[in-house]
Amino acid sequence: MRVRHPAALDAHEDGMIRSGKSNSHSPVFSWLLRAALGLAVVQSGMIVAPYTASAVPSYARQTGQPCATCHTAFPELTPYGRQFKLGGYTAGGTRCGGDSGLAGYLGGSKDVPSAFATNEPQIPISFMTNSEFTHVNTKDFPNNNQTSVRETSIFIAGQLYCNLGAFVQMTYSRPDQVFGLDNADIRYANTTKLAGVDVLYGVTANQNPTVQDVWNTVPAWSFPFIDSTLAPAPAASTMIEGTFQNRVAGSGAYVWINNMVYAEISAYGALDAKTQHDLGADPTGPRFAGAAPYWRLAVEKTWDQHSLMVGTFGMAADIQPVGAGPTPTALSFPGMTDRFTDVGLDAQYQYLGDIHAFTVRGSYIWEHQKLNAEFANNASANPNIDLDSFKISASYIYDRTISLTGGYFGIRGTSDALIYADNANFSPNSNGWVADLAYMPFSKGGPKEWPWLNARIGISYTHYDKFDGTSVGASDNDTTFIYTWFAF
Amino acid sequence: MKAISFKLALQTAVLTAVFSTAGLADGGDAAGPAKGDVQTKVEYCKNCHGAAGEGFHGYYTAPRIAGQTVKYFENQFKALLDRKRDDPIAKMFMVHALDGMSPSTRAGVASYFSRLNPPPLERGRGSLAAKGKKIYEDGVPDASVPACFACHGQDAKGDAENPRLAGQLSSYTAAQLAGWTKYRQKDPTTPGASNVMAQIASNLTKPQIEALSAYLSSLK
Amino acid sequence: MKPIRLTIALLAIVSSSVSSLAGDSDVIGFGEKYVSRNCTWCHGPSLQGFAISPRLAGQGRQYIENQLERLRSHSRNNPYSVAYMANTAASLSPETAHAVAVYLSTLTPETRADGNKDRAAEGEAIFQGGIPSSNVPACAFCHGPEAQGVREMPRLGGQSYYYLKRRLTQWNEGYSGSAEHMPGVASTLSPDNIEALASYLSFVK
Numbered sequence: 001m002r003v004r005h006p007a008a009l010d011a012h013e014d015g016m017i018r019s020g021k022s023n024s025h026s027p028v029f030s031w032l033l034r035a036a037l038g039l040a041v042v043q044s045g046m047i048v049a050p051y052t053a054s055a056v057p058s059y060a061r062q063t064g065q066p067c068a069t070c071h072t073a074f075p076e077l078t079p080y081g082r083q084f085k086l087g088g089y090t091a092g093g094t095r096c097g098g099d100s101g102l103a104g105y106l107g108g109s110k111d112v113p114s115a116f117a118t119n120e121p122q123i124p125i126s127f128m129t130n131s132e133f134t135h136v137n138t139k140d141f142p143n144n145n146q147t148s149v150r151e152t153s154i155f156i157a158g159q160l161y162c163n164l165g166a167f168v169q170m171t172y173s174r175p176d177q178v179f180g181l182d183n184a185d186i187r188y189a190n191t192t193k194l195a196g197v198d199v200l201y202g203v204t205a206n207q208n209p210t211v212q213d214v215w216n217t218v219p220a221w222s223f224p225f226i227d228s229t230l231a232p233a234p235a236a237s238t239m240i241e242g243t244f245q246n247r248v249a250g251s252g253a254y255v256w257i258n259n260m261v262y263a264e265i266s267a268y269g270a271l272d273a274k275t276q277h278d279l280g281a282d283p284t285g286p287r288f289a290g291a292a293p294y295w296r297l298a299v300e301k302t303w304d305q306h307s308l309m310v311g312t313f314g315m316a317a318d319i320q321p322v323g324a325g326p327t328p329t330a331l332s333f334p335g336m337t338d339r340f341t342d343v344g345l346d347a348q349y350q351y352l353g354d355i356h357a358f359t360v361r362g363s364y365i366w367e368h369q370k371l372n373a374e375f376a377n378n379a380s381a382n383p384n385i386d387l388d389s390f391k392i393s394a395s396y397i398y399d400r401t402i403s404l405t406g407g408y409f410g411i412r413g414t415s416d417a418l419i420y421a422d423n424a425n426f427s428p429n430s431n432g433w434v435a436d437l438a439y440m441p442f443s444k445g446g447p448k449e450w451p452w453l454n455a456r457i458g459i460s461y462t463h464y465d466k467f468d469g470t471s472v473g474a475s476d477n478d479t480t481f482i483y484t485w486f487a488f
Numbered sequence: 489m490k491a492i493s494f495k496l497a498l499q500t501a502v503l504t505a506v507f508s509t510a511g512l513a514d515g516g517d518a519a520g521p522a523k524g525d526v527q528t529k530v531e532y533c534k535n536c537h538g539a540a541g542e543g544f545h546g547y548y549t550a551p552r553i554a555g556q557t558v559k560y561f562e563n564q565f566k567a568l569l570d571r572k573r574d575d576p577i578a579k580m581f582m583v584h585a586l587d588g589m590s591p592s593t594r595a596g597v598a599s600y601f602s603r604l605n606p607p608p609l610e611r612g613r614g615s616l617a618a619k620g621k622k623i624y625e626d627g628v629p630d631a632s633v634p635a636c637f638a639c640h641g642q643d644a645k646g647d648a649e650n651p652r653l654a655g656q657l658s659s660y661t662a663a664q665l666a667g668w669t670k671y672r673q674k675d676p677t678t679p680g681a682s683n684v685m686a687q688i689a690s691n692l693t694k695p696q697i698e699a700l701s702a703y704l705s706s707l708k
Numbered sequence: 709m710k711p712i713r714l715t716i717a718l719l720a721i722v723s724s725s726v727s728s729l730a731g732d733s734d735v736i737g738f739g740e741k742y743v744s745r746n747c748t749w750c751h752g753p754s755l756q757g758f759a760i761s762p763r764l765a766g767q768g769r770q771y772i773e774n775q776l777e778r779l780r781s782h783s784r785n786n787p788y789s790v791a792y793m794a795n796t797a798a799s800l801s802p803e804t805a806h807a808v809a810v811y812l813s814t815l816t817p818e819t820r821a822d823g824n825k826d827r828a829a830e831g832e833a834i835f836q837g838g839i840p841s842s843n844v845p846a847c848a849f850c851h852g853p854e855a856q857g858v859r860e861m862p863r864l865g866g867q868s869y870y871y872l873k874r875r876l877t878q879w880n881e882g883y884s885g886s887a888e889h890m891p892g893v894a895s896t897l898s899p900d901n902i903e904a905l906a907s908y909l910s911f912v913k
Binding site for chain 1: 744745746748749750752753754756758759786788791792795796798799815822866869871
């Protein structure tokens with residue numbers, strides 16, 4: 001559940017830091033100290049929340065497992081976390097007809113108290129809050145060195161009933177001052193045996209292509225897992241990289257054969273402007289016309305402490321551009337659609353020792369845009385453009401408590417004087433790297449008073465070698481981002 | 489310092505080495521079993537025969553060896569090594585287990601276990617044990633079965649080549665009695681064999697064997 | 709007592725002690741329900757094992773019950789047991805643990821076959837006869853000629869090579885043994901022996 005910087009939600013949006021004289025003489029220690037104090041003040045205010053896991057604590061309560069069972073460093077998933085999600089988020093649940101009658105039968109053991117030991121049906125509600133401090137390299141940046149509450153979310157996550165489960169996150173975003181749906185994935189899953197082979201099958205309904213996936217290679221769940229809502233971000237991204245979160249709804253069916261082969265077909269359709277607005281989405285973004293198919297195939301070999309996945313995913317959509325005319329939510333070129341096709345290749349290797357864990361993951365997305373609508377209306381210089389997005393990152397996690405991640409990202413595509421009018425060289429290209437150091441003190445169990453508490457406190461640095469078409473001044477956009485992230 | 493001829497030094501070294509290893513090889517016999525070796529082997533035996541030699545039920549059953557007579561140990565070791573004892577479990581495990589154990593080590597192991605006396609692993613079943621007691625003390629005159637105590641002792645603790653039976657696992661005793669001729673009489677001249685027992689075992693009925701075994705298993 | 713009456717009497721005693729709950733099929737049915745919701749997501753949809761979680765299908769009832777108790781009480785103390793299973797086991801009452809164990813013991817185990825094939829022959833020799841010269845006892849004596857296990861001694865045949873290797877190695881690292889027995893046995897095994905043994909066992913049907 002990464003929350004994207006709003007600017008990146010629209011592939012064609014503008015408003016980024018340009019090249020300019022860089023000024024980076026702010027004493028690092030002083031603003032870091034201010035950041036830390038600011039965060040502490042802000043976050044402590046948030047802890048007085050009515051109730052007390054991304055790591056979703058309601059999953060911990062339901063399964064009796066600590067966060068570290070499903071997550072190396074949340075939200076990154078272990079093989080068990082993937083199994084839990086593919087199985088419909090219902091493992092450990094006792095809310096199922098006759099099962100709840102079994103709760104009394106199950107008893108639980110009173111002589112060996114465990115905070116996680118309970119067989120009563122759990123209420124699948126959790127909360128999350130995070131706060132951020134952002135420092136951007138250039139002194140021209142308007143909201144620099146700001147500490148603020150970033151988001152507060154309520155989750156409905158866990159077994160709803162029997163084999164039906166959910167991961168529904170509703171978020172109030174402080175910077176945007178909007179409360180809306182963030183991620184929603186409701187699914188039903190079951191297992192059977194076909195020709196002696198275990199087959200898990202399920203259906204999912206969700207509103208963000210790739211949110212239903214279980215590998216940390218796909219856009220909805222890839223590194224970096226949390227980023228600043230204030231910092232600049234490259235303007236260009238492929239459509240499957242979150243552009244249509246909350247603008248579409250879709251459903252599909254999947255199978256997970258013998259814990260090795262994952263295959264899914266889904267389809268997404270547009271939500272109308274009013275629904276988008278009600279869900280908290282920005283209705284001025286582009287819209288799907290008709291149904292857009294989505295597919296995903298992954299093959300994973302798991303052996304002992306290792307797993308290796310190679311896969312592909314993609315989506316093809318007819319897109320109606322929005323907002324070029326006087327009304328920001330109206331179709332720009334009614335009756336005309338672009339055709340976007342995204343094809344991704346991804347791979348992930350994970351090692352899970354009892355103390356050390358290590359993951360390396362990468363994805364390469366090719367996007368081909370047939371700009372039928374724009375080109376016919378002189379809104380693009382080219383009839384077709386390509387846009388490729390490449391990400392690779394590696395994480396080392398010590399004792400599920402400290403994680404160090406480094407990643408490279410690059411987006412590269414056809415230059416177009418009209419589509420990328422505001423970019424240097426009219427090029428969408430950006431690339432750079434991100435490093436993140438995070439501390440998760442409660443992965444293996446929270447304090448005695450509230451064992452399902454989980455926290456991630458981290459510092460992230462993003463460096464741009466190229467930003468929106470040029471390397472000149474790209475590093476002015478370099479961002480230091482400190483975050484505290486609590487779930488309970 | 490005088491230079492010492494290398495050749496001489498080498499010869500000396502080789503001779504020393506030869507004599508000292510030779511000493512080691514016989515040292516066991518000459519000075520009594522090397523303690524370390526016996527201790528290690530004893531632990532090895534305990535893996536199957538129980539932490540105090542009281543016997544153990546794994547997938548297979550290993551008999552009680554605690555308190556067994558030294559002479560009986562010696563006879564059975566010989567019968568096993570000479571491939572004269574034919575019961576399947578003994579063949580499966582004991583021949584191989586005795587591999588490479590020197591006579592002195594074997595003697596040391598036997599001596600060690602003969603001095604142990606843990607409580608019996610099993611508790612003989614009540615009424616069956618009572619029946620077994622009767623047979624043990626009176627024999628079965630009608631079937632030409634003499635009273636067992638005459639050779640095995642009032643307390644069933646055995647004497648020389650007549651083994652201790654007290655505390656022996658019932659399934660083991662029963663199996664040996666039922667299969668005596670097949671298991672033990674392959675070569676009647678071997679010390680482990682016994683024509684007397686062959687006769688007795690064939691004269692006992694199955695219920696009598698079960699009763700006897702139950703009784704013996706409970707004896708301390 | 710006539711043989712037939714004795715047999716019936718014995719059967720009655722045996723079956724009533726096995727099903728301490730109302731009806732065997734009830735026990736198995738409940739065990740199945742519990743296991744499918746709580747155990748399959750880590751141990752595999754058919755309980756044949758997954759990642760580091762061992763195969764449970766076809767494991768001995770007594771062994772499983774003993775392990776659940778030892779996990780609850782933290783006397784089974786190796787890192788993965790503590791991290792993943794201690795809390796899980798804590799939520800099981802003795803009745804549930806019994807039902808789970810009975811159900812799992814009825815399942816057909818599948819051979820993991822994930823060891824080194826070329827070490828298997830050597831492993832078989834160790835398993836069947838031990839290594840008298842280094843005082844390794846014959847595993848088959850307790851675990852059965854097909855490593856099928858009996859009573860509290862687990863079925864080893866077809867278990868994952870990685871899991872078996874890890875357990876044997878852990879005993880040599882000082883972690884507790886289910887039987888006081890096993891750490892001592894493991895101490896006689898060299899890493900090479902363990903490699904061969906674990907490989908062999910993973911192929912045993």
